[in-house]
Amino acid sequence: MNAASADQPAPRRSKPDVVDAAMSVLAENGIAGLSMRRIADELDVQVSALYWHFPNKQALLAAVSARMVTGESDAESDAPDLTATATALRDRLLAHRDGAEVVSSSLALGLLDLPARQRLVDAALAAGLTDAAAEVAADTLVHYVIGFTFHEQQRVHAAVIGAADASVDLSPARLASPDASPDDDFAAGLALIVSGIRSAAVAGR
Amino acid sequence: MNAASADQPAPRRSKPDVVDAAMSVLAENGIAGLSMRRIADELDVQVSALYWHFPNKQALLAAVSARMVTGESDAESDAPDLTATATALRDRLLAHRDGAEVVSSSLALGLLDLPARQRLVDAALAAGLTDAAAEVAADTLVHYVIGFTFHEQQRVHAAVIGAADASVDLSPARLASPDASPDDDFAAGLALIVSGIRSAAVAGR
DNA sequence: ACCTGAACACCGTTCAAGT
DNA sequence: ACCTGAACACCGTTCAAGT
Numbered sequence: 001m002n003a004a005s006a007d008q009p010a011p012r013r014s015k016p017d018v019v020d021a022a023m024s025v026l027a028e029n030g031i032a033g034l035s036m037r038r039i040a041d042e043l044d045v046q047v048s049a050l051y052w053h054f055p056n057k058q059a060l061l062a063a064v065s066a067r068m069v070t071g072e073s074d075a076e077s078d079a080p081d082l083t084a085t086a087t088a089l090r091d092r093l094l095a096h097r098d099g100a101e102v103v104s105s106s107l108a109l110g111l112l113d114l115p116a117r118q119r120l121v122d123a124a125l126a127a128g129l130t131d132a133a134a135e136v137a138a139d140t141l142v143h144y145v146i147g148f149t150f151h152e153q154q155r156v157h158a159a160v161i162g163a164a165d166a167s168v169d170l171s172p173a174r175l176a177s178p179d180a181s182p183d184d185d186f187a188a189g190l191a192l193i194v195s196g197i198r199s200a201a202v203a204g205r
Numbered sequence: 206m207n208a209a210s211a212d213q214p215a216p217r218r219s220k221p222d223v224v225d226a227a228m229s230v231l232a233e234n235g236i237a238g239l240s241m242r243r244i245a246d247e248l249d250v251q252v253s254a255l256y257w258h259f260p261n262k263q264a265l266l267a268a269v270s271a272r273m274v275t276g277e278s279d280a281e282s283d284a285p286d287l288t289a290t291a292t293a294l295r296d297r298l299l300a301h302r303d304g305a306e307v308v309s310s311s312l313a314l315g316l317l318d319l320p321a322r323q324r325l326v327d328a329a330l331a332a333g334l335t336d337a338a339a340e341v342a343a344d345t346l347v348h349y350v351i352g353f354t355f356h357e358q359q360r361v362h363a364a365v366i367g368a369a370d371a372s373v374d375l376s377p378a379r380l381a382s383p384d385a386s387p388d389d390d391f392a393a394g395l396a397l398i399v400s401g402i403r404s405a406a407v408a409g410r
Numbered sequence: 411a412c413c414t415g416a417a418c419a420c421c422g423t424t425c426a427a428g429t
Numbered sequence: 430a431c432c433t434g435a436a437c438a439c440c441g442t443t444c445a446a447g448t
Contacts, residue, residue, distance in 0.1 A: 108360060217413085256443080
């Protein structure tokens with residue numbers, strides 16, 4: 001039907017095209033289904049073609065991660081705020097299927113720069129921390145945001161698979177306060193850390 | 206040499222034997238090299254034999270995780286202490302190659318009970334938090350410990366592979382205070398959270 | 411009860427060769 | 430510069446069959 005009549009100049013793909021394809025495969029299949037072959041299929045290309053654009057899968061994943069955590073809102077936030085920046089990072093991760101896991105691995109491998117981290121450092125400095133303490137505070141918040149969101153997103157996946165039974169599916173925190181949502185739990189834990197950071201500012205004076 | 210002369214009664218393996226084999230494969234090859242086939246080889250058994258003992262790889266990993274985080278020191282600690290319990294959990298994770306990653310996935314899938322979490326809840330209650338706040342505090346600490354250690358252990362791996370260059374290999378915190386070790390950074394972040402928890406105890410009174 | 415042997419449906423990565 | 434086609438060395442899981 002289309003083999004002989006095709007007169008197209010054979011469309012060539014760019015790096016951003018590959019990232020686009022990877023992100024749509026991720027959205028549809030999750031990180032477990034994000035294979036190089038599926039990405040290639042999405043682009044109507046052979047798997048080996050991907051290796052001209054990226055040296056390996058991790059590098060492609062790092063580019064996907066950068067897309068997730070980098071955006072317009074970076075310049076908007078005028079006054080640096082710990083809670084707002086941490087919450088915005090969480091929202092970014094939640095906006096993509098398995099976002100926390102993808103970002104976590106790129107970050108740990110040193111393949112990703114997290115813009116939110118610098119904003120957290122600035123906010124901590126503005127709160128009165130020393131340079132060294134501000135770095136520690138930023139890393140603590142980043143670990144908390146990614147850890148919490150990773151856990152939350154993996155649980156969604158586990159629920160779909162049915163791997164965990166109903167009793168385990170409820171986190172212990174939910175038993176203590178049955179009305180709390182993940183958002184509330186996240187905010188409560190975040191408030192704890194931010195409060196600790198404020199104390200450090202006072203103590204370090 | 207040994208095929209015809211073998212008179213052994215064909216040794217059968219138990220569940221703990223499989224976990225033993227998995228842990229030694231993990232120690233030698235890391236989580237990336239922890240395959241069902243390598244575990245089977247370690248036991249001198251066919252891969253399919255593993256599926257009589259465990260329904261799938263995740264269940265085996267959960268049993269490995271439980272070994273890592275459960276131990277004798279659980280009953281020893283008389284007075285519940287937030288800092289000591291969090292530090293002890295970190296030490297457990299560090300004691301095994303890729304320990305944080307293995308435990309993290311089992312935990313997120315709801316396949317692992319973390320004894321340290323209950324001890325953290327108890328410590329938070331003893332510090333004066335409400336029931337709901339103590340659960341949040343425990344989860345916050347668990348996320349921090351696992352997130353920090355996971356990041357640290359992945360970086361070790363990245364350094365071995367040589368994936369990250371030297372400039373990225375140094376965390377930003379290290380640039381600010383060049384003498385700080387991972388242990389110091391961990392302790393500093395932990396102190397931040399514990400301080401926040403103490404504030405919550407005062408505020409909730 | 412515990413394990414073998416063989417298969418199924420996949421993986422990431424490499425590489426000569428084409429245009 | 431960008432991609433194909435084919436191969437290499439792996440995966441997790443299933444299942445009939447053996448003892």
